[in-house]
Amino acid sequence: MDLHQYRAPQGGYDEAFDAAGEARPCWSVAKQAVGSMETSALLERQRDADRLLDAEGAGHLVHELAFERAIDRHGVSASARVESRPWRLDPLPFVIDAAEFAVLSNAAIQRMRLLEALLVDCAGERQLVRDGVLPAALLYSLPSFRAHTAGFAPPRWLVHYAVDVVRAADGRWRIVHDLTDAPSGLGYSLLNRAVLARLLPDDTS
Numbered sequence: 001m002d003l004h005q006y007r008a009p010q011g012g013y014d015e016a017f018d019a020a021g022e023a024r025p026c027w028s029v030a031k032q033a034v035g036s037m038e039t040s041a042l043l044e045r046q047r048d049a050d051r052l053l054d055a056e057g058a059g060h061l062v063h064e065l066a067f068e069r070a071i072d073r074h075g076v077s078a079s080a081r082v083e084s085r086p087w088r089l090d091p092l093p094f095v096i097d098a099a100e101f102a103v104l105s106n107a108a109i110q111r112m113r114l115l116e117a118l119l120v121d122c123a124g125e126r127q128l129v130r131d132g133v134l135p136a137a138l139l140y141s142l143p144s145f146r147a148h149t150a151g152f153a154p155p156r157w158l159v160h161y162a163v164d165v166v167r168a169a170d171g172r173w174r175i176v177h178d179l180t181d182a183p184s185g186l187g188y189s190l191l192n193r194a195v196l197a198r199l200l201p202d203d204t205s
Contacts, residue, residue, distance in 0.1 A: 013171045015094070026097035034092060045091040045199045052195050058087035058188075089192055091199050104165065104173060112161040115178065119157035123149040 016027045023031045034042070096104075121128050122145075128134040139145060160183045164176040179185070 012169050013167050015167070024097075026095050030093060030095050042091060049089045049091055049195055049199055050086070052198065053087050053089060053191070056191060058191055059085060060087055060188075087188065087191075089195055091196070093196060107173075108161070108163050111163060111175075111178070112158065115161065115180070116156060116158045120153075123152065123157065126150075 015024075016031070017023055037045075118128070122134070122139060126134075126139070129136045129139060140147075158180060160180060162179040162183070162185050164179065165173045166176055168174050
């Protein structure tokens with residue numbers, strides 16, 4: 001694949017190349033490995049990835065809200081339609097340098113600790129409600145709220161936490177949403193790693 005003619009698009013952030021068209025330092029190894037591949041070979045790797053994932057039965061659920069006339073007890077007019085779609089994997093790895101990963105990691109830990117403290121307070125003393133920071137009507141109207149948890153103190157309330165982030169055009173990271181339910185993303189990470197190890201050279205997987 002000829003990367004010498006590649007130019008970073010205007011108005012956005014290119015993960016692999018800077019505005020001058022030079023590969024970012026953390027992408028140098030990936031550029032060296034991928035740059036030696038023909039475009040047809042890379043497309044073949046994509047087809048191989050789709051085949052391997054299909055053989056594993058990998059997929060993900062997409063929740064789409066279709067608004068209807070019926071109003072639920074929370075005043076929301078919606079019903080969820082769940083659709084299963086194949087899991088896709090880009091054969092080009094996403095590379096991030098150690099310093100930037102440390103920033104994301106520390107930010108995720110900080111956010112997780114904040115949510116844990118919020119859960120502890122809501123299930124315990126509810127000082128946020130007393131101080132007027134959290135409206136009592138909002139807390140007590142939640143279907144998952146249990147008033148009898150007051151005084152109950154497990155080792156931790158938040159047993160799993162993940163966060164979805166995106167890169168904005170200015171290069172900064174933005175949080176899309178928090179995930180606190182089943183750790184399904186961990187399984188996808190292991191599956192992606194196994195598939196990439198079969199698709200790309202050892203120094204990129």
